[in-house]
Amino acid sequence: MKYIRFTFSILLLLAIVALAPSAWGWGCKGHQVIALIAEKNLDAHARSMAMKILAASPISPNLRRYCGNSGLDPFADSSTWADDERSVERDTGGWHFIDIPLGVSHGEISNYCPPSTGCVTSAITAQLAVLRNPDASPQQRADALRYIIHFVGDLHQPLHTTTNNDMGGNCVPVTFEGRAPEETNAESGTYRPNLHAVWDTGIIEQFSRGETPQQLADELENKFKAQIAAWKSQPVDLSVWVWESHRIAEDTVYGRLPVKVPVEKPEKVDSCSADNHVSDRMFKLHEQLGDAYMTAAEATIQEQLTKAGVRLADVLNSLWP
Numbered sequence: 001m002k003y004i005r006f007t008f009s010i011l012l013l014l015a016i017v018a019l020a021p022s023a024w025g026w027g028c029k030g031h032q033v034i035a036l037i038a039e040k041n042l043d044a045h046a047r048s049m050a051m052k053i054l055a056a057s058p059i060s061p062n063l064r065r066y067c068g069n070s071g072l073d074p075f076a077d078s079s080t081w082a083d084d085e086r087s088v089e090r091d092t093g094g095w096h097f098i099d100i101p102l103g104v105s106h107g108e109i110s111n112y113c114p115p116s117t118g119c120v121t122s123a124i125t126a127q128l129a130v131l132r133n134p135d136a137s138p139q140q141r142a143d144a145l146r147y148i149i150h151f152v153g154d155l156h157q158p159l160h161t162t163t164n165n166d167m168g169g170n171c172v173p174v175t176f177e178g179r180a181p182e183e184t185n186a187e188s189g190t191y192r193p194n195l196h197a198v199w200d201t202g203i204i205e206q207f208s209r210g211e212t213p214q215q216l217a218d219e220l221e222n223k224f225k226a227q228i229a230a231w232k233s234q235p236v237d238l239s240v241w242v243w244e245s246h247r248i249a250e251d252t253v254y255g256r257l258p259v260k261v262p263v264e265k266p267e268k269v270d271s272c273s274a275d276n277h278v279s280d281r282m283f284k285l286h287e288q289l290g291d292a293y294m295t296a297a298e299a300t301i302q303e304q305l306t307k308a309g310v311r312l313a314d315v316l317n318s319l320w321p
Contacts, residue, residue: 025096025154027201028067028080029213030305034153035079036072036217037309038316041232046313046320050075050145053131057142063088072213075149082150085143095123095147096154100246101266102164102254109239120160121238124151124315131319152315156308158249158300159196161242165264169195169253171272171279172261175288176202189272189279198289199253199301207298217309224306231310236318241311245304252300256293259285 026034039047054074059065059081067080086092094117098109113119118126130136130144154160159168166172173181173191176198181191193202208216221228234240254261261282264275272279289297 025150025157025160025200026305027204028070029208029216030157030201030204030301031079031150031153032067032070032072032076032213033217033220033305034156034309034312035076035149036214037221037306038149038312039073039075040217040221041228041310041313041317043317043321046316049320050316053138053141053145054078056138059146070213076213078146079149079153081146085146091117092123092147094118095151096120097160097168098155098242099163099168100161100242101264102162102250102261103263105247105250106243109242120151120155121242124148124155124238127151128315128319148315149312152312153308155238155241156245156304156311157199158245158253158304159199161245162249162253164254164261165267165269165275165278166282167196167269167272169199170197171269171282172196172287173279173283174198175286177206181283183283187271187273189277191272191279191283194279195253195257195287199297203294203297203301204305206294207302220302220306221309224303227303228306228310231307232314236311236314248300248304252296256296257287258290258293259287261285 025031042050051074058074059078063081063084064087065080065084067084070077070080082092082096086096094114098112098119098121100112109121113122124147127144127147130140131148133140136144162168164172171189171191172195174193174195175181176193179193181193184190184192211219264278267275269275269278
């Protein structure tokens, strides 16, 4: 019975990801690790304020939590709330990412942030405004904080800042851990494994197998101890962070693929069957993620998780000095 339930949960996740390809950034463990690192870098006042706000309006027990009972404190547990909440507030789906086309290296972030849907940077800015508003209700403040905890993490996932008419890599089938991609939905053109899912969860699960989120957070903070002081000395700048993530996507996520991916002429896509069935064309490249790619990806993801945690703390420390 336990195996059946586990299998059903995995199938449910695959179905959800296929239907909402741009929503998932870093998965459960990744977001939890970011929050745990942030907690260790919060100033005493900022930590007190965050915990007070979250305690005043806890997460609804009626909300279905994909990551289940994490056993973590309210701050770390809040890190995955935004992915659950979008099943209720569907208009928040566009807040999790910003689609900067592959091949673009600079420009105004606002050019890639549609006013009709918003994007990750406008969402963070708006939620910070809620936390600064003395007239905001306890529920509004708690929700705003939970969004910020999640979205600062999303911003550091390179495929949440980049697209090649492929919905942030969701339409790039890849062979991962010996598993060849299979089409999961012919109408929408979705495949598993795909590049986005591998960067969201696959690689993290591979290098952290057997570790709890707290163990991984402690390990990463120790590994990047020398860099953390330099990161903390930098100003809070969402645009700089977005372009940094975008460059990582250009140089590592796509740049180190075994087969060079052609840069598509940017156009609006709403499924992997758009742009002359982009996923089928990418499937024919037969991308196989070998050892060289995995080594580069692992190092990059570990640094991005740690950097996201430190910067999340900086955002809140600046808000509540």
